[in-house]
Amino acid sequence: MKRTVPLVITFLTGTFLVISFFVPHAPFGELEQRLLVWYAIVAGFTMLLGVDSLIRAHARRVARTREGWAFSLALLAGLVATVVVGVIGRVQYGSPFHIQSPFMFIYTYAIVPLQATMFALLAFFIASASYRAFRARNWVATLLLVSAVIVMLGRIPIGAAISQFFPVAQEWIMDVPQLAAKRGIQIGAALGAVSMSLRIILGIERSYLS
Amino acid sequence: MSFPKCDMRAVALAAVLATGVLAIFGGDAFAQEDPLETGSGEIGGAPEAVGLGEFDETLLPTACNVTAEDLPDDGGGSIQVTWEPLEARGTDIGILAYEILRYAPGEEPSSLGEVPPTDTGYTDTEAEDGVPYQYVVRTKTPLGSTDSEPSEAAVATAQWVAMGRLSILIMAVLFCGAVLYYIRRARVGDELFVRKIPGLEAVDDAVGRATEMGRPVLFVPGIETVSEVGTLAALTILGHVAKRVARHGTPLDVPCADPIVMTTAQEIVKQAYTEIGRPDDYDPARVAYLTYDQFGYTAGVDGMMLRDRPEAVFLVGTFYAESLILAETGHSIGAIQIAGTKETSQLPFFVAACDYTLIGEELFAASSYLSREPVMLGSLKGQDLAKLWIVYFILLAFVVGTIGYIARPDGSSLLTKVFDVMHSWFG
Numbered sequence: 001m002k003r004t005v006p007l008v009i010t011f012l013t014g015t016f017l018v019i020s021f022f023v024p025h026a027p028f029g030e031l032e033q034r035l036l037v038w039y040a041i042v043a044g045f046t047m048l049l050g051v052d053s054l055i056r057a058h059a060r061r062v063a064r065t066r067e068g069w070a071f072s073l074a075l076l077a078g079l080v081a082t083v084v085v086g087v088i089g090r091v092q093y094g095s096p097f098h099i100q101s102p103f104m105f106i107y108t109y110a111i112v113p114l115q116a117t118m119f120a121l122l123a124f125f126i127a128s129a130s131y132r133a134f135r136a137r138n139w140v141a142t143l144l145l146v147s148a149v150i151v152m153l154g155r156i157p158i159g160a161a162i163s164q165f166f167p168v169a170q171e172w173i174m175d176v177p178q179l180a181a182k183r184g185i186q187i188g189a190a191l192g193a194v195s196m197s198l199r200i201i202l203g204i205e206r207s208y209l210s
Numbered sequence: 211m212s213f214p215k216c217d218m219r220a221v222a223l224a225a226v227l228a229t230g231v232l233a234i235f236g237g238d239a240f241a242q243e244d245p246l247e248t249g250s251g252e253i254g255g256a257p258e259a260v261g262l263g264e265f266d267e268t269l270l271p272t273a274c275n276v277t278a279e280d281l282p283d284d285g286g287g288s289i290q291v292t293w294e295p296l297e298a299r300g301t302d303i304g305i306l307a308y309e310i311l312r313y314a315p316g317e318e319p320s321s322l323g324e325v326p327p328t329d330t331g332y333t334d335t336e337a338e339d340g341v342p343y344q345y346v347v348r349t350k351t352p353l354g355s356t357d358s359e360p361s362e363a364a365v366a367t368a369q370w371v372a373m374g375r376l377s378i379l380i381m382a383v384l385f386c387g388a389v390l391y392y393i394r395r396a397r398v399g400d401e402l403f404v405r406k407i408p409g410l411e412a413v414d415d416a417v418g419r420a421t422e423m424g425r426p427v428l429f430v431p432g433i434e435t436v437s438e439v440g441t442l443a444a445l446t447i448l449g450h451v452a453k454r455v456a457r458h459g460t461p462l463d464v465p466c467a468d469p470i471v472m473t474t475a476q477e478i479v480k481q482a483y484t485e486i487g488r489p490d491d492y493d494p495a496r497v498a499y500l501t502y503d504q505f506g507y508t509a510g511v512d513g514m515m516l517r518d519r520p521e522a523v524f525l526v527g528t529f530y531a532e533s534l535i536l537a538e539t540g541h542s543i544g545a546i547q548i549a550g551t552k553e554t555s556q557l558p559f560f561v562a563a564c565d566y567t568l569i570g571e572e573l574f575a576a577s578s579y580l581s582r583e584p585v586m587l588g589s590l591k592g593q594d595l596a597k598l599w600i601v602y603f604i605l606l607a608f609v610v611g612t613i614g615y616i617a618r619p620d621g622s623s624l625l626t627k628v629f630d631v632m633h634s635w636f637g
Contacts, residue, residue, distance in 0.1 A: 018382075021372070021375065022372055022379050023370060023371060023372070024284050024285040024372050025285055025368045025369060025370045026285050026286070026368065028285075029285030030285060042470070043469070043470055046469035046470045046472075047469050048469075049469050049472070049473055050468075050469030050472055050499035051499075053469075053472060053495075053498050054498070054501075068517065111503075114505070114509075115505045115506070118505035118506075118509055118532075118535065121535055122534060125534045125535055125563075126534060129537075129559060130562070132562060133558075133562035182554045185554050185569060188569075188597065189570035189571050189574070191593050191596055191597060192552075192575060193439045193440075193574055194382070194385060194386075195389055195574060195589050195590070195592065195593040196439065196442070196574040198386055198589065199578075199586065199589050204393070204585055204586060204589065205586065207445075207446045207450065207577055
């Protein structure tokens with residue numbers, strides 16, 4: 001029973017959603033939007049579970065003064081401070097997202113720079129990954145290296161200054177072999193996704209159920 | 211969307227005030243200048259306000275060829291309005307916005323709203339089915355507004371079958387038929403061959419190595435929600451990994467970026483430990499929620515990697531810009547890494563930084579492959595058959611299109627027309 005009910009719900013929901021894709025007339029057409037609203041409501045409540053999980057994990061670490069407990073304390077302090085300034089912003093300006101609210105101050109001067117810092121790390125990681133990927137160990141890796149050099153040179157002004165071959169060649173590489181490979185992967189992935197969805201709807205795939 | 215409109219209105223208002231002030235205090239120098247000949251759309255103000263005398267409204271930009279028709283493949287209540295912008299002749303008067311007016315029989319015309327000047331279409335989603343509506347597009351400029359000719363009357367209707375999706379329906383029926391056929395064959399006991407997938411063969415090795423080293427396994431299910439099919443695929447793989455981990459008694463960490471994914475992952479891991487007969491070993495705190503924020507989550511997972519030094523890292527699911535940051539951090543700690551995603555833009559990063567990568571369809575095949583259940587493998591076989599059909603179809607379209615073009619390069623041959631039909635149906 002514990003497994004049968006979810007499987008029946010999955011089958012009915014999946015089947016009705018497939019029907020609603022091909023039958024836009026009421027009542028089928030509105031089904032997807034309705035289910036999205038339900039999903040948003042469920043997601044809102046599960047956020048409480050997420051925050052509960054986060055607080056428990058870090059509070060336990062602080063209480064037991066495990067290694068790195070100070071970071072956990074900083075996280076909990078940040079969480080509480082953000083909620084408090086959000087409430088203050090709501091009371092003072094009508095919305096925490098008001099441009100002058102302290103909540104937006106935290107967002108602009110703490111969260112955005114931190115996000116930018118993490119994103120900026122990507123430049124260094126791309127350099128180290130490229131170094132490994134572009135080593136000419138065999139003919140396939142050499143082909144990759146040559147293609148990459150042509151594409152990189154073709155996309156910057158100095159490439160065109162050296163020779164008009166680079167912009168033309170990079171365009172051909174990106175539009176023909178690269179795009180063909182990409183589409184092949186996308187077709188395979190789309191079929192795989194449909195196949196997996198079919199397995200889930202029909203109850204053949206059950207590993208996601210407890 | 212409202213900000214640019216407000217800005218443009220503010221600019222227009224400021225321009226009106228500025229021109230008014232200049233007209234009063236600036237003397238003849240400005241009054242003699244015709245704004246329509248300056249070539250600047252920034253000069254605002256109604257002509258009469260700045261004392262320009264006779265004003266030719268036909269010089270203003272306007273919308274033309276306004277069409278209205280029922281929105282196809284919908285549940286009714288919507289009419290699609292389109293128009294073409296007609297620029298002012300010999301001038302450069304900027305358009306502030308288009309306002310859409312609706313005329314219904316026996317009713318006063320009503321304004322449906324405004325769209326930015328870059329738009330050339332609007333969907334009226336408040337139409338009543340069966341009522342004929344006409345539409346007028348009002349072009350708003352700093353120098354005044356012009357109305358288009360009214361469109362032909364259009365009636366909103368609901369469709370029972372989305373004819374525009376008929377090709378998808380046909381392909382879906384064929385594809386599902388192939389999958390179901392092979393599932394049936396698998397059920398009756400047919401032997402089905404499935405090629406080896408190195409990334410999935412390595413799952414046991416990765417977990418075994420972590421066990422030998424006495425270090426944890428880290429499973430990262432991506433940053434998307436559970437409604438994303440890539441995340442679902444990741445969760446199905448998590449079930450298999452959790453069983454292996456539970457069997458060996460190795461710690462398993464699953465940091466989640468979505469609370470629903472966290473709840474689902476907790477249930478999956480708990481079930482795996484229960485099935486193996488070690489329910490007490492399950493620690494829900496190890497399947498934890500970090501944050502929704504993309505780079506906050508990345509920082510959190512990176513921190514876990516550097517502190518806990520997992521021996522095996524699974525990066526499976528939907529990833530975006532954080533993919534390489536995670537994979538490179540995993541590489542730097544010397545962990546064996548198995549990655550998988552359907553995002554083609556992230557696959558090169560995983561290929562470069564991870565030991566094994568599940569490419570696209572392999573991610574979705576993983577659960578069937580790992581379970582080795584004949585019925586699950588049957589669905590993979592059906593998938594392969596559908597791929598073969600697509601390859602044949604592409605080859606057929608290629609041959610038909612090429613021969614058609616060679617026969618008559620002007621595109622008038624029968625084969626070219628057949629190719630066009632194939633392209634429009636399945637392209």
